[in-house]
Amino acid sequence: MSHHGISSAKRASALSSSWKNYLFVLPILLFMLVFVLFPIIYNITLSLQDVNVYNFKKAHHFAGLENYIETFKDPVFYTAFRNSAVFTVLSLLFQFGIGFALALFFNRKFPGRNLMRSLMLLAWMLPAVITASVFQWMLNGDYGVLNFILHGLGIIDQPHSWLSDNRTSLLSTVVANIWIGIPFNMIILLTGLQGMPEQLYEAAKLDGANRLKQFRHITMPLMRPTILILIMLGIINTFKVFDVIFIMTAGGPVNSSNVLPIYAYQLSFTKFQFSQGASVSMIMFIILILIAIVYLRMTSKEEAQ
Template sequence: MRVLKRFFRHENAGLLFALPACVYMLVFVGYPIISNLLLSLQDVTVANLSRGEKHFIGIANYIKLFHDDVFLKSLGNTLLFTVSCLVFQFLIGFILALFLNKNFSFARTVRGILMIPWMIPMTVTALIFKLLFATDIGVVNYILRSVHLISQNIDWLTSSKTAMLVVIIANVWIGIPFNTILLSTGLTTIPKELYESAAIDGASASQSFWRITLPLLRPTIESVLVLGFIYTFKVYDLVYVMTSGGPVNSTHLLSTYSYKQSFELFNYSIGSAVANVLLLILLMVGIIYLRITMQGEED
């Protein structure tokens, strides 16, 4: 009782307010992660699950994964997809943020319009792009034929050479508003007096950009890139609706391959192992980001 009374004292009010969130995280995040980790160390399929047989096999599932050509292709696709989306989302978002940082009449209206792709549900966006790049009825093929850039329709989503490109374009479209808004917000925190002082000292626009804008915007840029990496690396619904990982596994990501192993092939342990590899990579990125942030605060 004395321990409880000490804990419920006024100075522990912050811990009491955080307690419900901690319990929620333990139950709905911690337990599934631990359960998934244990599942990946067992041999569980639809065949032995009905018999209640769960054999502990250690890291055999992980060894099997790294000898699986489809898994290695999915890992490479995930890295290609993530890096490509990050580069184009960031560059286009940065340009738009610089443009919206200028004072003009419709700046707020344009910001609101830019948020529409971010607000539309992912599955709806996937269906829109699936129709846009459809072989026979797609708007993209119609426009390209109209301007005589192509003579016959391109199989955008059914060809292994172009399917990943279309998926990347769709995800870049979704991610541009996120980058634009965060970078635009970061630009508003830079004091205007710095630019005025630089202009008085004879600094050009490019010199102000490289010596004032980029250095002061560094924390925002780091946050945007890390959050963008996390969101993009675990994308599932967009790819599943547009291509389901095909054709010929050319657009399989770790998330879609984990789903396929678990709920199409019913290899639950293998699917859990794929998900844990994805989680481990994201965890490493998060740790690196925290170290960089802490080091920046110390400096």
């Protein structure tokens, strides 16, 4: 066989191997196109049209930014946005704080550590629907166990409707969401702590550094990438929480616990204003994209340093 024939055969073999590699990637590409890219494009298109229950099967005219303008004119949008921000910040603050404390605790060696750590994961393994239903029962104003305990301790004189009071409804859902998120934060942070080199701590001890200085100058700087990833994932997961709040309060009473995902649901499937509901979803999507951009800029600066 000539040199030209051998080269052609090699190119054909490389091309065939390349196509085989693409075939392995094809299922995930199809999944991304059907379940990620298509819904996003469809939602963008829907938000720019005038689609409601009356003209759903008819031709839809282009509405431009009218749905977004109507959304920004609605005072409920700002209530839902404020509640989403409060819900996200409080949830992340306590999930991270308690999760970090537990991670530091379980990073120490003691009898029964693995068993206790496994039990901690139960709150995360349970479906959010079950956890929300349990908290709804616990915080019920008529037969809730929380009122029973507080009344027995003499803290309250009469039962309190935690989920029906606009002063405590949002905080009640925050407590439930904190309970769900603590194990996830603990596991991620514990994984980061267990990857710490022991030599650094031994050297710090020889230099006379106490536990607080070791935590400040060794643990926190080395845990910074893990913490950034955890906060980023926490913001995304918490900002779009729907099931916990919907089961416990459905956004009430009087929108006191209404958040953007429930507000979008109400517009689309209660008021049947599909396009305006899509516009709220797009606003949420843009907010999360901006947060992701900030995270990527922060991580790029970390890598540069």
